Structures are given as structure tokens and as C-alpha cells.
């Protein structure tokens with residue numbers, strides 16, 4: 754699959770600069786995480802890392818690089834798999850007792866909330882998730898994963914066992930010099946509303962999801 758039909762290569766994107774802000778405890782139903790906050794210099798956006806356990810030994814860390822999805826993560830939307838993936842990955846980290854979830858504020862695969870809702874409107878009229886982005890003048894995936902680098906460096910994390918179904922995410926991280934030693938599938942249940950979305954991700958974006 755030609756990667757640039759869907760997203761820019763990692764080397765073509767500007768390297769994100771983040772400034773560390775603060776850390777606090779974050780109790781969740783599964784574990785009490787340490788929540789680390791960072792500010793992105795270029796946009797002022799706040800990006801978060803939820804960490805559990807000690808990473809100083811250098812052993813590969815169970816990790817989720819989660820892209821913000823307000824509708825799925827907070828508003829219980831069934832149009833996508835984001836909320837269920839967020840919950841499942843935090844549970845897996847808690848079960849292991851060690852791991853990190855990077856919560857990257859790249860809503861709508863980087864096009865922002867309002868444009869994602871415009872894309873949903875086009876999808877309500879028949880477009881798929883890729884066509885809708887293109888109709889709005891965007892690449893299907895506008896994310897810049899270099900946001901992860903300063904967060905991983907701050908946490909002294911050097912190698913990942915990444916929970917994802919998206920091989921382009923692993924390619925991008927590898928291009929950026931991150932050592933991804935393993936991919937751990939993060940499959941969630943289909944429903945009436947997300948089924949076409951999941952099929953399009955598999956067919957057009959290369960996600961490793963069974964139909």
C-alpha cells in the first residue's frame with residue numbers, strides 16, 4: 754500500500770516539541786496511574802501520559818498510543834472503537850502492573866473535532882471514513898506521531914509492546930527511531946454502528962481487523 758496516499762511519512766512531518774508541565778495521581782477503576790502532562794509548543798495543546806510501574810530497567814513497556822476521540826472516549830459514541838479500546842488498554846496495563854497510555858490530542862486523526870463531525874455528516878450521507886476526509890480536503894490520516902518522542906524520553910521508555918491494530922502507526926514510530934518490539938492486537942466488539950467503519954479501516958487504511 755503506498756503510504757502517502759493515506760498519510761505523510763513521519764520524516765516529512767515537523768518534529769513536535771513538548772514541554773513537561775506536571776504530574777499527579779489518577780485513580781481509575783483499574784489502577785492508580787501517574788498522570789504526566791505536557792504542552793505542545795506549536796499549538797498549546799495538552800498531551801497526557803498515564804503511566805503505571807517503573808521503566809528504569811529498560812524492559813519493553815506495554816503501551817497504547819491513543820488518539821483523542823471526544824465522541825468515543827467521553828460521549829459513549831458507538832460509531833467507532835475508540836472508547837472500548839481506551840478502556841481495554843488501561844485494563845491490560847493494570848493487569849500487567851506496568852505500562853503506559855499516551856493520550857495524544859489529535860482528534861479526528863488530526864483534523865480536529867469540528868472537521869470530524871463534518872466528516873460524520875458526510876458519512877451519514879453515504880461516504881466512508883476515508884472518502885469523507887478527502888471530500889473535506891484532508892488526507893485520510895493527518896496524525897503526527899512524533900508527539901510521542903518527548904513523552905517517552907521523559908519517562909525513560911526505550912522499547913514498546915504496542916497495543917494497536919494499525920501497522921502504519923508502527924511504521925511511523927519505527928521511522929522516528931522508536932523500538933517497537935511487538936504488536937498486541939486491540940480488537941473490540943462490532944456493533945450495528947461501527948461495523949462499516951471497521952471494515953473501511955481494514956480495507957482502505959490497512960488496519961488488522963477481521964471482517
Ligand SMILES: Nc1nc2c(ncn2[C@@H]2O[C@H](COP(=O)(O)OP(=O)(O)OP(=O)(O)O)[C@@H](O)[C@H]2O)c(=O)[nH]1
Nearest residue numbers: 820821822833859860861862869872882917918919
Ligand atoms: N477524520 C475522522 N476521524 C475519525 C473518524 N472516526 C474516528 N476518528 C478518529 O480516529 C482516531 C482513532 O483512529 P483509528 O483509525 O480509529 O484507530 P488507530 O488509532 O489508527 O488504530 P488503533 O491503534 O488500532 O486504534 C481518533 O482520533 C478518532 O477521533 C472518522 O470517521 N473520521
Ligand SMILES: [Zn+2]
Nearest residue numbers: 822825833835
Ligand atoms: Zn473514535
